[in-house]
Amino acid sequence: MSDITGPETADDPWAKDATGEDPSLPGPEGGPAAPDRDGPVNETEALRLLTPSGPDAEEQDEAHHAASIADRIAERLREQAPGLSIHNLTLFNDTVSFRGGLAFGGSPGESGRAEGGLVPIAEDVQNAQVEHFVPPTRYPEILDALGERRLVVLAVGPGSGRYATAVNLLAEALALHPTDAPSGGCHEVTKPEAVIAHDWIPPHKNAGYLVALEETAQDTTARDLDLNRLRATAAKVAETHSFMVVVTGPPQGALARAAEESPYICVELGDLDLVEVVRHRVLGPAPQPTEAARLERELTASRALDALREQPRPEVAVRIARALCTGRDLAAEIARLRDPSGQVHQWFLRHDGREGREDAADICFALSAAVHEGMGYLTVADAALKLHAAVVDPAPGPATVRFATRLTHEQPWLTMAPPDGSPNAAPRLGFRSPLLPQAVLSYAWTHLDGYRAPLVDWLRVSVWRAPDPAVRAQAAVAAGILAWSDPHHALHRFLKAWAGSKSVPIRQGAATALAVVAQRAEHTAWVWALLEQWVGTGDSAQDRRLAKTAATAVRGLLGRQDPGRALAVLRAALDWRDDWGNLAPVAWSAARLIDHGAEREVLAALLDWSAPQDLSPMVAKTLSVFLFTALQPHTGDGTSVPSVGRPPRLLTLAPELTSQLEELWARALARKPVQDRALEALRVWIDQYASRDHAAFGSLRTLLTGIARRPGKHRQRLDYWLARWAADPARSSPTAARLLHVVRELP
Known part of the structure; x- marks a missing residue:
């Protein structure tokens, strides 16, 4: 096999260190980083890691929960939006215009000769705008305001139809308020700063003036508009029996303050059919x-x-x-x-950072929304602020970034609504098109070179430290999406460092990301080869952690798609260097594969791995995996949180898996060192499930009857332990007594 992983991560200048950790960062609880416990692990310690009270139990549970959420997200990535695809992004060499509004049918700038900073709007252009105009819901209200005050400011975002609205407002206002003097026509202002100046005098009477103020870093005329200047300009326009419509973006600076108290400023046009x-x-x-x-x-x-x-x-x-x-x-x-790629490309062309910090803030919010889609505004905004602080140097002051004020204008692809329509629930952010989040992340990763390093660190911290498992899951899925464009680069950029981390959540994040990468057909074989290499070579502490990550990666969607290959990875991980350290990830992965319908394949593999039935470590590990899976309650709903009281899937399916379960139980009960754990597990089946559920009792009765009929000492062993449990003075078991009667009645 060719070298999939390439140079060691320790030699990678991008890596934090050989294990993917940043020594300067504190551990999960705010203290120093946890010591490396991933050296060779003996049987006792490995089994303790599988118990609910084990040393890493809480961290493991949270990681499993995050993995289950990520698994569902990854499956949606594969199934959503049939018929849509993200095409390769094309970089344009020509100029792309993003003029706001509907300037169709001709350009006002070409309709006449500029005189004194004015360009007449030709009659044919004006007629084209009027002919096809569909008014937004607030149009009558705005028209009344223009007729009364002679000046209105349409402070709304581009793409809202604001230009077409402005032309129609001027044409209709002139028609509704005729005078005896001849009409001065409609004009577009080419020098807005001169018109807004204190000494400007309207050159025409009975005219309409359209002023477009597109704010840039060099031209801040729009934000400098205050209430006094608006009143003065409106008075001058009124003196000449004219009308003026100013078109600009959402109000900022002095204009924003004026919007709170000024009747001249309209910040929304209303809905448009x-x-x-x-x-x-x-x-x-x-x-x-x-x-x-x-x-x-x-x-x-x-x-x-x-x-x-x-x-x-x-x-x-x-x-x-x-x-x-x-x-x-x-x-x-x-x-x-x-096509999401076209939408994303055009949006990023408008926010390429050349206009300053506000563009960086918009980009960071879009990236945060792409990672945390479906989550609340505060979650998205908090994460965006952290990314923004990492991207902008020096970091902005806490009061300078206000995402909400620019949300509608700068993030038109987002919707914000409460889940399930509940009026009291916090609103959640989502993209209008299901493939847009992937396109946003892919574009930023591929084309915004300065964002790659902050993105990796930002996602890694979310995977490791976010208190919400859903946030950790979505960050891990996002990491996988970033790797789609070039998984080999991503491997050496961050995936291998994460996979070799001392942190369980970070390793889980790497496993999830790799499973997402494999959802692209062109990368599936590469991911499998990588996982097989990680469980097949090496003997260092980092190699042990890579093997754990490989065993973890196959427990979800990747393993369900190819259970046979997943079980081959699990076998290699379980048999790794006669070390028990991989028992926990293998056991959890086997349990999840059973939970997702691969129970026959898993049991067949466990029978094969334990076939020697000797005292070798591999047999003991295999039977320990079986006993762990036998006790795992079936989740049934795709989550990692089992329903209270729900019996294990293997017990529920016992009538269909009788021969396989009989053989594995017989092997586990036959000899030490596994026998003690097998007896404990069997009593759990008896007292916690068979005693409460008639079907479970019937399945267990059939199972024990089959074991008792086997040659050897199986019947005597069952007779002894069932009798002991039935008469246990501390915790007698009536169900064990019933089963004892069944066993003793066998011919």
Whole structure:
């Protein structure tokens, strides 16, 4: 086999140290990092690690819970959004325009000659805007405000239809408030700073003025607007019987303060019926009902309604309408619209960091939302703030980053709503398209070179220290998504360091990430080869930890997809250097495979591994794994938290697995050192389950009858222990007495 892992992680300049730990970081409880307990482990210590009161029991339980959550997330990654895919991201060499609004049918800047900082909006351009305009719900209210005050500020984000709204507001206001003097027409201002200045005088009467203030790091005219300046400008416009609409982004600075008390500023246009936008452009303002119904069916069949739900912006509706009007392939157009890579690429072009800290904050929030999708705003914001502090140098002050104020404007692909519609529940953030989180993470990892190091450290800390198992699970899944683009690079960048960590949660995170990587068909064989190498070579402490991670990685979705290969990995891990240290991860993985329906394959493997029936360590380990799985309650719902009182899956399925269970129980009960643990496990089956459940009692009766009929001393052994438990003065067992009667009545 070729070298899958390449150079040792200890030689990797990216690694924290040979085990993936940062010596400067405290341990999970805030103290120094835990000592390495992953040296050779004897049988007693290994078995103690499997008990509910073992030294790492709480950490193990939390890791298992996080793994189960991650497993469900990884499965959704594989099953969600049928028909959609993330294409390779194309980097454009030409300029991409992100002008806000609906400037379709011509550019105002080309409609006339600029004079005094003004460009006339040509009549044909204005008519094109008016003809196809579908007003948002607040349009009448805004129009009334413009007629009364002569000036309004549309402080809303790009893509909201704000430009088309502004043109229609001016045209309609002039029509509703005529004068005897000739109309001065509508003009777009080319020098906004001059118009907003104190000495500006409107050059035309009975005119409309459209002022677009696109704020940049170099031009902060919009945020410098205050209430006094707005009042002064409105008075000048009113003197000439004119109207002015200022178009800008969400209010900031002085404009934000003015918005709280000013009647001039509108911070939202209201809802817009995007289906009506398509219908209006395709069928006109008054379509026949039959035509409207046919169009609705076509939009549904082509998934156009999904595209409008995922990107509720006017320009998307216009693109769909254009495809219908020109006879283009609508399905192909919808596929292009819904391609997450295109959406993500355009969003990042707008937030590439050249505009300063606010762009970095938006990027960090998008990445946090992609990792923590479906979680509450506060969880996402807290994580985003930590990433932002790592990305921006020097770190921003605590009062300077306010994600919520920019959420609607800068994160249009997100929705925020309470789960299950509960009005009292904290709202949760989610992406409108299920593949967008993957595309966001992949783009950032591949194209934002300065973010890779902070991303790895940020995810690692979440995997290790986050108190919420769901956060740890999602961080581990995100790490796997990052590795999709180049798993070999990711292996040496962070995966091997995590897999060799002293921390159980970090090793679990690496196992989860590898299982996610394997969900890409082109990487599946590579992941299996890597896991097989980790359980097949080495004898150092780090090699032991790599073997543990390999055994852990196959317990979830990866193992369910190929139980045979997973069990081969588990056998190699269990037989590793005659060391008992891998007993716990192998036992847990075997239990999870049984829980997910691979019970026949697991029992067949345990029978094969213990076939010598001698005193060798491998036989004792194998039977110990069997006894552990025999006591694990069936979760049944895909979580790692067993239902109280639910019997183990092996006991429930005993009638279907009689021959395999008889043989394994007989081997475990036959001789030491496993015999004592087998007797303890058998009494649990008798007293905790068979005594309360009629079906469990019947299954156990059949099982013990079969064992008693075997040649040798099996019957005498059962007779002795059942009689002893039945007459136990400290804890007598009526169920054991009933089973004793069955055994003694055998011919």
